[in-house]
Amino acid sequence: MDPLTSFLATIGEEVEDAEEESFLLFSQDIPSANLGFVDSRATTIDITIHDQDFTIHQSPTLLSSSRAGGTTGAVLWKITPLISSWLTNTTTNPLWTHSLLTPSSTVVELGSGISALIALSLSPKIHHYIATDQEYVQRLFRQNLDENASATTTTSSNTKSQKTNKSSKQSSRKNKPSSGQGSKGSGNGNVTFTSLDWELDIAGSLKESLGLAPTPTPTPGEDKEEEDEEEEDKGFDMVISCDCIYNEALVAPFVRTCADLCRLRPVYTNPDDQDAGGSSRRGNETGRRGRRKPTVCVIAQQQRSPEVFEAWLQETMRVFRVFRVRDEVLGEELKLGTGYLVHVLLLK
Template identity: 50%
Template sequence: MLLEKFFAFIGEEVIDEEEESFILFSRNIPSANLGFVDSRSTTVDVTIHGRDFSIRQSPTLLSSTRAGGTTGAVLWKITPNFAEWISSKSNNPLWEYSILKSSATIVELGCGISGLVALTLAPLVTRYIVTDQEYVRKLLMENLETNGPTAVESHHRHDLPSSHQRKKQRKSHQISPSTQLARTRGKHAPTDGNDIPTAPANITFTTLDWELDAPRMLKNAVNQTKTRSKAKEHRHAIGQDSMEGVDEGEENDLGFDLLISCDCIYNEALVPPFVRTCVDICRLRPAYDPSICLSPPPSGTTKLPQESSTATVVLIAQQQRSPEVFETWLREALRDFHVWRLKDEVLGKGLMAGTGYVVHAMVLRRQTERKVD
């Protein structure tokens, strides 16, 4: 089957965390400081596939003492490289083996303020859900709106707002820079009720704290997006009261084809909740079972039997910083996942060995295969 062929092609399966850590960190790693693109500028310009992006960020928030972390407040160097690679269909096994396809549904953990991966990949797929803590929302939405297509639609969570959100809703309305810019051009930028710009139509943002939130909340985000977009014509929003174009099988499948994490592994204390979150999301679909033949669905339908649903593939891209943190993550991941390191021929110049970056692919083990210490 395609999934099995994909894993056989991308590289060797990782068996031991200590051996993998030794191989990776015995290489020459270029100095990249912590990995910021520019931690002092409020705007960073990058070009991906010949397209210019202007990303607003917050150096002030980065240097603040906010509880829960602030690393998502600025753009990191690996993100443009990863965004360019994953959104390229040329010689990319994710596309060649149909892990990525026009009908794919994707979730990203720790997206930060830039939304770069979503901006480059979402136009090529049906649905894209970005997640992070609440503090990134405003800048993320501005970056998605100002760098995305002009036709946008607001998608929001329907679960109860947090106390932070309720306080925010009571604040007086403020006009964001992107809204002000749009108005000077004679157009009102699409906003939610708090003048926060909205994401392109097939991108949904929802808060997800790995330590505090349950990933099952993502089911609501999936349902919101599915009821607002056609399965085959994802670029055109449909009426809120219309279910036309939504396939019954897709509606019942609350899982994801791909889970993405770009440079989220840097703190040893966050590793266990991060891996648990990945596990919980992947459990929305069956675990990887090579013995199940994924035959195509009957003609005229996209509905698959539950036991034949494709397992969620996880992509973990990270900068090589601390071998201890890396080894802690891999040890945790190997308990619940089969893990492969993507080889240089797959990654290309921007992410290959010597860049200081590494990308692993994972798929959930069956319960009977789970490793126990």
């Protein structure tokens, strides 16, 4: 059994019906968590994850402002520290034990907000972390990175203005090897922030716009054609989203962005799903791209509106296979009844 098949068998059953799933989840007692802020009035919040202490700066003033485009990313939300802790448990989390996350992984986060908490906790364990959100969160995001991880620097980039910002490019290159990819050494330079508008920007060109397309070292016996294939990889190992699903108007652009990012890698094909002649029943639709692992989406959210959740799930199931992560995998702080949900998506 290949690692991805084994992983899917470990995390939980596939969701088959959006309405049934929504009814099951929201018919249970859900503890009140208000809107889900840790403390919307504090300017700093102290958080400990796996014995590592972080001080997170946030902006209550910005949260309460009338800024067009929303302000929810201005403060830390309760689910974020829990997901940070879960994602970075390398000894028990199936994402690590089944090699979906490895030290060579590249991860992109949608809707990172100001805290940089998942980036801070996960980036030291992987090759490169790309955080995306609206431009207004960038200042506090960078401050939280700088003040919480002296060994970690961030390459700040705006996908719309990068080409004309020469000085920013030059500064960025100082933290990158000649391949154009962020340096992993001691976590230095392996976190990048960039603005990404789900409705206006082209998610499929994210890695290219940041100059992060890899040039890997060929393995022994790898021919030139296979090497070229790897050089053309524009995708990611994982897409993470933490508490971004709270408004039905954002559902379609959010799901579309997830799908566009996942389409940069091959669709998952079970290696056991073969005909008598040994050929995949799905044919050779992914071609040589089949050598790469598909992108896995991890979507965490707080239970709020059953209508918004069901709208998200229906839209998601049109293009993704959806698996709700079971209690035994999530642990006490994220299991059913806590008011939090974690789903894993694989592109159909």
